[in-house]
Amino acid sequence: MKQVTIYDIASEAGVSVATVSRVLNNTAPVKASTRSKIMKLIKQHQFQPNALARSLLKKETGTIGVIVPDITNPFFPEVFGGIDSAARDKGFTFFLCDTLGDYDRESQYLDILRKKQVDGIIFMGGRINLAKCPTELVEEVVETAARIPMVLVNGNLPGTELHRVAADESKGAAMATQYLVEQGHRDIAFIGGHDYTSTNAQKLRAFKRVMNQNGLPVAKERILYGDFTMSAGERLMKEILQDSSRPRPTAVLCVNDFTAVGAIKAAIRAGIFIPDDMSIVGFDDIPLASAIYPELTSVKLHMDQLGRNAVDVLHKLIMKEKVKRMTIIEPELVVRDSTKKLIHRE
Amino acid sequence: MKQVTIYDIASEAGVSVATVSRVLNNTAPVKASTRSKIMKLIKQHQFQPNALARSLLKKETGTIGVIVPDITNPFFPEVFGGIDSAARDKGFTFFLCDTLGDYDRESQYLDILRKKQVDGIIFMGGRINLAKCPTELVEEVVETAARIPMVLVNGNLPGTELHRVAADESKGAAMATQYLVEQGHRDIAFIGGHDYTSTNAQKLRAFKRVMNQNGLPVAKERILYGDFTMSAGERLMKEILQDSSRPRPTAVLCVNDFTAVGAIKAAIRAGIFIPDDMSIVGFDDIPLASAIYPELTSVKLHMDQLGRNAVDVLHKLIMKEKVKRMTIIEPELVVRDSTKKLIHRE
DNA sequence: ATGAAAGCGCTAACAG
DNA sequence: CTGTTAGCGCTTTCAT
Numbered sequence: 119m120k121q122v123t124i125y126d127i128a129s130e131a132g133v134s135v136a137t138v139s140r141v142l143n144n145t146a147p148v149k150a151s152t153r154s155k156i157m158k159l160i161k162q163h164q165f166q167p168n169a170l171a172r173s174l175l176k177k178e179t180g181t182i183g184v185i186v187p188d189i190t191n192p193f194f195p196e197v198f199g200g201i202d203s204a205a206r207d208k209g210f211t212f213f214l215c216d217t218l219g220d221y222d223r224e225s226q227y228l229d230i231l232r233k234k235q236v237d238g239i240i241f242m243g244g245r246i247n248l249a250k251c252p253t254e255l256v257e258e259v260v261e262t263a264a265r266i267p268m269v270l271v272n273g274n275l276p277g278t279e280l281h282r283v284a285a286d287e288s289k290g291a292a293m294a295t296q297y298l299v300e301q302g303h304r305d306i307a308f309i310g311g312h313d314y315t316s317t318n319a320q321k322l323r324a325f326k327r328v329m330n331q332n333g334l335p336v337a338k339e340r341i342l343y344g345d346f347t348m349s350a351g352e353r354l355m356k357e358i359l360q361d362s363s364r365p366r367p368t369a370v371l372c373v374n375d376f377t378a379v380g381a382i383k384a385a386i387r388a389g390i391f392i393p394d395d396m397s398i399v400g401f402d403d404i405p406l407a408s409a410i411y412p413e414l415t416s417v418k419l420h421m422d423q424l425g426r427n428a429v430d431v432l433h434k435l436i437m438k439e440k441v442k443r444m445t446i447i448e449p450e451l452v453v454r455d456s457t458k459k460l461i462h463r464e
Numbered sequence: 465m466k467q468v469t470i471y472d473i474a475s476e477a478g479v480s481v482a483t484v485s486r487v488l489n490n491t492a493p494v495k496a497s498t499r500s501k502i503m504k505l506i507k508q509h510q511f512q513p514n515a516l517a518r519s520l521l522k523k524e525t526g527t528i529g530v531i532v533p534d535i536t537n538p539f540f541p542e543v544f545g546g547i548d549s550a551a552r553d554k555g556f557t558f559f560l561c562d563t564l565g566d567y568d569r570e571s572q573y574l575d576i577l578r579k580k581q582v583d584g585i586i587f588m589g590g591r592i593n594l595a596k597c598p599t600e601l602v603e604e605v606v607e608t609a610a611r612i613p614m615v616l617v618n619g620n621l622p623g624t625e626l627h628r629v630a631a632d633e634s635k636g637a638a639m640a641t642q643y644l645v646e647q648g649h650r651d652i653a654f655i656g657g658h659d660y661t662s663t664n665a666q667k668l669r670a671f672k673r674v675m676n677q678n679g680l681p682v683a684k685e686r687i688l689y690g691d692f693t694m695s696a697g698e699r700l701m702k703e704i705l706q707d708s709s710r711p712r713p714t715a716v717l718c719v720n721d722f723t724a725v726g727a728i729k730a731a732i733r734a735g736i737f738i739p740d741d742m743s744i745v746g747f748d749d750i751p752l753a754s755a756i757y758p759e760l761t762s763v764k765l766h767m768d769q770l771g772r773n774a775v776d777v778l779h780k781l782i783m784k785e786k787v788k789r790m791t792i793i794e795p796e797l798v799v800r801d802s803t804k805k806l807i808h809r810e
Numbered sequence: 811a812t813g814a815a816a817g818c819g820c821t822a823a824c825a826g
Numbered sequence: 827c828t829g830t831t832a833g834c835g836c837t838t839t840c841a842t
Contacts, residue, residue, distance in 0.1 A: 121523075121611075123819055134829045139821060149827060164607060169579040170520045171819035174834045177467075179516070181580075184560075190545050190751075195535045202535075202562050211576060214530075214560035216548050230557060233515040234527075261510060265467075348755055376755075383757050405536075409694055409722075410756045411729050469835055480813045485837055495811060517835035520818045 122163045131156050142167055173235065182210050182432065183231035187219040187243025192404040193421060194242065197271060200425020201240060208433060210237070219244050221255055228262045238267040238432040240425075246273025249316045267435035271428045272419075274316065281435065283428045283445040287317055287401075290417035290449030291324035294371055294399045297451055299332045302460035303369040303397060306334070309354045309381055311346040311373045318343070318373055321401070325371055340367060344377060351380025359388050368396060368460050375400035375407045375416055382410070382456065393458035403452055412455035420447050468509045477502050488513055519581065528556050528778065529577035533565040533589025538750040539767060540588065543617060546771020547586060554779060556583070565590050567601055574608045584613040584778040586771075592619025595662045613781035617774045618765075620662065627781065629774045629791040633663055633747075636763035636795030637670035640717055640745045643797055645678045648806035649715040649743060652680075655700045655727055657692040657719045664689070664719055667747070671717055686713060690723060697726025705734050714742060714806050721746035721753045721762055728756070728802065739804035749798055758801035766793050 124142070128135040133152060140146045141156045148156075159165070173179040184201060186194040202212065213236060215227040224244050231239055239262065245255045256275050262268065263280055270282045298306055308325050311318040322341065329336050339361065344350025351372060359366060372378035378400030382392050390396055392412055400407055403418035427445050434441040470488070474481040479498060486492045487502045494502075505511070519525040530547060532540040548558065559582060561573040570590050577585055585608065591601045602621050608614065609626055616628045644652055654671050657664040668687065675682045685707065690696025697718060705712060718724035724746030728738050736742055738758055746753055749764035773791050780787040 121819090124821095125819080135820075136822085136830080137828060140828085143821080145821085147827065152827085164611075166575060166578045168520070168581060168819050169576075170516045170525070170581055171834085172821075174514070174516045174520060174819085174836090175821050177834080181559075189535075189541045189548075190538075192536075192538065192541075195538075195541055198560070199536050199562070211580065212560050213527075214544070214558050216545070229512060230515075232512045234557065235514060235516055379755050383755075386757050406752060406755060409725050409729075409752060411732050467835090470837095471835080481836075482814080482838080483812060486812085489837080491837085493811065498811080514835050517818085518837075520820090520835085521837050523818080 121168070122165050124165075124167060127156060127159050127163065127165055131159050177235075178237055179235050180209050180211060181213060181234070181236045182429075183213045183215055183227070183234075183236040183239045185215045185217060185224065185227055185239065185241045185243070187217055187247075189214065189216045192406060193402055196404065196421035197242065197425040197428075200422035200427075201429050202425075203422070204426040204429035205433070208429075217244055221245055225255075225258055228258060232262060232266060236266060238269075238436050239263075240269055240271055240428050240432060242271045242273065246270050246275055247315050247317055249314050249319050251275055267432055269428050269431045269435070271424055272317075279443065281431055281441065281443050283424055283431055283447070285419040285424060285447045285449055287419070287449070288320045288324040290401065290419065290451070291321035291371070292328050293449065293451045294401070294417050295325050295328040296332075297453070298369045298371065298397060298399065298457065299328070299334065301369075301397065301457065303367075304334055305340075305365070305367045306336075306369045306371060307340040307342065307358055307367040308336075309351060309358075309370055309372045309377050310341065310343050311350075311377070313343050321371075321373055337364075339364070344373075346374055346376060348376045348380035348383075351377035351382075352384040353380075355381040355384035356388070359385070359390070366390075366396070369398070369457070370396065371399050371401075373401055375402050375404045375414060378414055378416070378456070379406060379410055382412075382414070393456050397457035397460070399457055407452075408454065415454045415457040416452055418450045418452045420450070423447050467514070468511050470511075470513060473502060473505050473509065473511055477505050523581075524583055525581050526555050526557060527559060527580070527582045528775075529559045529561055529573070529580075529582040529585045531561045531563060531570065531573055531585065531587045531589070533563055535560065535562045538752060539748055542750065542767035543588065543771040543774075546768035547775050548771075549768070550772040550775035551779070554775075563590055567591055571601075571604055574604060578608060578612060582612060584615075584782050585609075586615055586617055586774050586778060588617045588619065592616050592621055593661050593663055595660050595665050597621055613778055615774050615777045615781070617770055618663075625789065627777050627787065627789050629770055629777055629793065631765040631770060631793045631795050633765070633795070634666045634670045636747065636765065636797070637667035637717070638674050639795065639797045640747070640763050641671050641674040642678075643799070644715045644717065644743060644745065644803070645674070645680065647715075647743065647803065649713075650680055651686070651711070651713045652682075652715045652717060653686040653688065653704055653713040654682075655697060655704075655716055655718045655723050656687065656689050657696075657723070659689050667717075667719055683710075685710070690719075692720055692722060694722045694726035694729075697723035697728075698730040699726075701727035701730035702734070705731070705736070712736075712742070715803070716742065716744050718744065718746050721748045721750050721760060724760055724762070724802075725752060725756055728758075728760070739802050743803035743806070745803055753798075754800065761800045761803040762798055764796045764798045766796070769793050
């Protein structure tokens with residue numbers, strides 16, 4: 119089916135393309151009768167102006183590129199939801215770029231998004247979550263950001279001036295730890311993720327700091343590393359339970375909800391009651407957290423707000439308005455049923 | 465920062481734009497020395513050809529529009545993952561259009577995608593899941609599909625010739641029901657979704673049919689309707705448990721996993737052990753299903769395959785190759801820990 | 811092997 | 827109020 123253009127409409131209406139363009143964009147007054155004649159033709163032919171041609175000229179596409187490491191991980195759809203709800207009324211459409219955390223794919227997408235002339239980029243995951251990101255990878259991002267407005271969500275590239283929106287994970291971990299301590303827990307384990315990620319580093323540091331401030335020791339055996347998955351949570355919890363060299367911890371802080379859910383499963387399987395025998399805290403508060411039984415106590419990161427704020431910042435960047443470089447979202451500890459005051463047994 | 469164009473590269477290299485275009489696309493032989501000179505300039509300026517201009521000319525954008533009703537519902541990221549993995553190597557990028565199940569937004573996106581000249585559309589959710597879809601809504605889709613290759617995923621618009629890829633939900637429901645019956649269950653309830661959705665209708669019909677075939681009655685009180693959410697599952701399970709007019713069913717078939725998870729929670733809270741006191745089957749097999757305790761027996765719909773097959777069909781449509789109008793994905797019953805053989809107590 | 815020039819469909823001066 | 831025209835950045839004949 120041949121694409122109908124503004125020329126077809128114009129000639130059929132007996133006017134010039136300029137006039138058609140004018141009614142299309144309401145960019146100048148058009149005689150009512152001409153206008154309605156044109157409108158009729160537009161309806162009749164189901165004419166939709168070619169956005170490529172328009173964008174080519176206007177140098178704006180109304181499109182935002184959203185880079186995520188794994189859309190299958192509930193964290194990111196939640197953020198995306200926030201992005202969408204904040205940007206759709208501004209008329210933006212989204213390229214969803216799923217990188218699978220692969221740096222090469224990130225690079226490719228950065229290129230593609232430039233070619234496609236997106237108005238802005240929201241970058242999540244992958245290289246911006248590394249405790250130490252290789253210089254070339256940083257450079258790439260910086261160079262793209264020099265040409266296209268960009269905001270990093272929940273990540274960082276130290277040494278750069280990139281705009282960021284992030285949850286205060288360190289504070290969240292501190293809150294959770296302090297809460298557990300106040301519930302009477304003294305022997306708390308930390309089930310972490312990859313040690314080369316900044317999120318793991320931050321949470322672990324905060325955990326240790328708060329334990330310290332409370333005069334509580336953290337044995338080396340109490341720090342476990344995994345890969346942020348449910349099965350890692352299961353495996354690590356099993357490890358903890360099998361360690362017969364010491365009594366089991368009365369509480370566990372997990373690096374994210376997946377890990378916590380896995381840990382809970384392993385515990386229940388081993389006949390340990392949650393929260394009676396052991397308290398468990400997750401991180402992120404993805405929908406899963408309140409879906410399981412017992413409902414998970416978790417540090418809510420307000421993923422939707424993360425998305426919404428990212429759009430705010432990005433939009434200002436696009437409009438060349440002034441924005442502050444860093445936006446912090448306050449986390450919130452959501453206490454549910456997986457944690458409990460410790461009844462000292464002696 | 466001024467966008468650098470093919471003209472800048474050309475003039476700086478002392479050649480014509482045609483030559484630059486040729487090295488860019490490898491579309492005709494270029495003298496090695498010229499080529500390398502150009503390449504160098506491209507690298508140096510970080511030149512990326514403007515895809516809009518190219519697409520305007522070529523009449524293809526390498527972009528697919530993916531319409532989903534709710535990216536926050538794990539079902540859709542899974543499908544999207546399949547789409548992505550099948551299409552990215554073909555060089556496609558994706559517009560993710562989240563409609564929130566709102567028909568107006570669906571219409572808008574259909575328009576936007578046409579304007580943006582996408583090469584194809586994958587349509588999920590909303591109007592294509594209605595048991596009876598209003599004619600105007602059907603028309604819109606048909607008209608779009610007349611201009612842009614489109615495939616409907618897990619939905620249908622009866623009376624149209626649109627291409628579809630769908631899981632056999634009816635069969636899935638039949639399998640699950642038959643399985644429960646074979647486990648000795650005779651009093652089975654069905655916790656459904658909205659009665660105006662085709663998915664609910666299909667599953668319910670299959671459920672009743674199989675019960676019938678086994679000579680088992682289905683009391684009216686055993687069919688409950690909700691809205692596919694966890695809280696509906698909770699509420700409906702409570703309702704079932706509070707009905708003192710009859711013994712509680714020994715098994716429950718749920719319209720989806722969310723509902724099942726909610727039902728399980730309500731049951732556990734009421735002191736009912738799953739699966740010992742009651743068997744529960746979910747539908748879809750989203751990741752959540754295997755995350756909870758007890759792990760949920762569920763009808764796996766192979767969401768990723770749904771996505772992959774949709775891309776296959778769409779790609780052939782785009783290439784104007786022949787494709788069959790309907791692709792069925794076989795469901796699979798995944799038996800886990802939420803179901804159990806019924807031990808008759810009398 | 812390379813260049814000149816004609817568009818792709820649209821918008822935005824500039825005239826009238 | 828409306829028409830003419832010059833591009834936006836790129837690809838592609840058609841020459842050379």
